[in-house]
Amino acid sequence: MSTVQKHTEIIKDIASGMGFDYCGIAKAQLLNEDAKRLETWLSKGMHGTMQYMENHFDLRIDPCKLVPGARSVITLLLNYYPAQNQSADAPKISKYAFGADYHEVIRNKLKGFMQEIKEKIGEVNGRGFVDSAPVLERAWAQKAGIGWIGKNGNLINKDSGSFFFIATLIVDLELNYDNEYIKDYCGTCTKCIDNCPTEAILPDKVIDGSKCISYFTIELKDALIPGAMKGKFDNWMFGCDVCQNICPWNRFAKSTNEINFTPIPEILNFSKNDWEELTEESFKTIFKNSPLKRSKFEGMKRNLNFIEQ
Numbered sequence: 596m597s598t599v600q601k602h603t604e605i606i607k608d609i610a611s612g613m614g615f616d617y618c619g620i621a622k623a624q625l626l627n628e629d630a631k632r633l634e635t636w637l638s639k640g641m642h643g644t645m646q647y648m649e650n651h652f653d654l655r656i657d658p659c660k661l662v663p664g665a666r667s668v669i670t671l672l673l674n675y676y677p678a679q680n681q682s683a684d685a686p687k688i689s690k691y692a693f694g695a696d697y698h699e700v701i702r703n704k705l706k707g708f709m710q711e712i713k714e715k716i717g718e719v720n721g722r723g724f725v726d727s728a729p730v731l732e733r734a735w736a737q738k739a740g741i742g743w744i745g746k747n748g749n750l751i752n753k754d755s756g757s758f759f760f761i762a763t764l765i766v767d768l769e770l771n772y773d774n775e776y777i778k779d780y781c782g783t784c785t786k787c788i789d790n791c792p793t794e795a796i797l798p799d800k801v802i803d804g805s806k807c808i809s810y811f812t813i814e815l816k817d818a819l820i821p822g823a824m825k826g827k828f829d830n831w832m833f834g835c836d837v838c839q840n841i842c843p844w845n846r847f848a849k850s851t852n853e854i855n856f857t858p859i860p861e862i863l864n865f866s867k868n869d870w871e872e873l874t875e876e877s878f879k880t881i882f883k884n885s886p887l888k889r890s891k892f893e894g895m896k897r898n899l900n901f902i903e904q
């Protein structure tokens with residue numbers, strides 16, 4: 596077995612040992628076509644007030660600028676599909692936010708991953724990223740052969756759907772590369788487009804981020820949500836799962852094995868009334884490790900008021 600082959604197997608073994616559900620590897624190179632798509636998306640203002648999407652354009656399209664001497668981009672998927680649902684009268688919260696904050700959970704795993712690489716392979720330079728870094732994570736997952744990008748913009752795996760977080764490790768180690776995922780199994784389906792409550796899903800897999808409920812309820816920091824959206828949120832208080840819940844490929848979703856994603860009981864059970872009565876102090880205690888922190892107490896109250904009107 597060649598050294599490159601041996602290293603590739605070590606990486607894939609570490610990934611499954613750490614509980615990642617999928618691991619694919621792509622050659623580190625400039626993302627030309629994606630760069631064009633990103634540029635158009637930004638020029639049309641589809642990032643709304645998410646200024647950070649304008650930063651580091653050069654790094655975002657080229658992993659070799661993020662990690663000097665980068666050879667490989669390793670994509671890792673972690674399933675977050677919960678075993679339990681919210682109660683029927685609870686203001687809706689996106690499934691990705693039922694348990695502990697994935698940024699912290701995955702960041703710890705990535706640290707351990709790099710450590711194990713060094714122990715088992717030797718001096719390898721690399722960095723792990725999840726979500727907030729300038730990395731086009733969905734594009735890399737598709738290039739690493741894990742799935743296709745659906746009309747709803749999400750990375751979909753044919754065996755398990757789209758309820759996955761994506762993490763990336765960029766390393767200066769040569770590895771064997773998986774074949775890019777060329778097929779697209781959306782076919783003639785348009786369910787996500789037809790059901791998006793705010794018409795944020797445009798043709799050609801373009802998502803207008805500035806119209807997405809996830810943007811309004813999590814990323815928008817204004818004191819008020821635009822009045823034009825009134826009546827459209829269908830009880831979503833934090834994030835939105837409509838375009839994933841409706842996707843036929845998610846009938847293959849299996850419950851997560853990640854203990855840190857076990858739902859916080861209050862997320863499942865809090866009624867509108869409980870949310871209304873919640874104090875800032877209790878919010879900070881109950882949700883101290885939760886992704887809800889991103890919206891802060893005032894943000895959650897703003898969202899609640901908006902869906903109640």
Ligand code: B12
Nearest residue numbers: 628629689726732748749750760761802804807809834835
């Ligand atoms: C900004 C952002 C948002 C914004 C904007 C959404 C958007 N579609 O861009 C908002 C706040 C709205 C958002 C919402 C959500 N997000 Co978000 N978000 C991001 C973030 C930080 C950047 C995405 C980005 O670069 N957007 C810019 C646009 C231009 O890129 P894009 O939509 O990813 O499309 C690229 C490729 O898909 C490609 N592409 C698509 N089709 C085609 C076709 C061809 C031919 C080619 C060449 C390329 C191509 O082109 C684009 C450029 O590379 C990523 C993390 C990251 N660092 O990547 C998470 C991320 C995409 N989000 C994620 C999640 C889970 C969500 C939500 C489901 C959360 C929720 N339930 O509320 C929703 C889903 C909304 C949706 N339908 O996309 C996950 C997606 C996991 C998955 N299975 O795909 C990510 C990867 C975070 C993570 N690390 O897990 N998000």
Ligand code: SF4
Nearest residue numbers: 791807808835837838
């Ligand atoms: S997350 Fe909701 S609002 Fe955003 S694109 Fe999907 S269905 Fe539309």
Ligand code: SF4
Nearest residue numbers: 745746781784787842
């Ligand atoms: S709902 Fe249909 S069109 Fe949308 S992503 Fe899923 S399969 Fe593709």
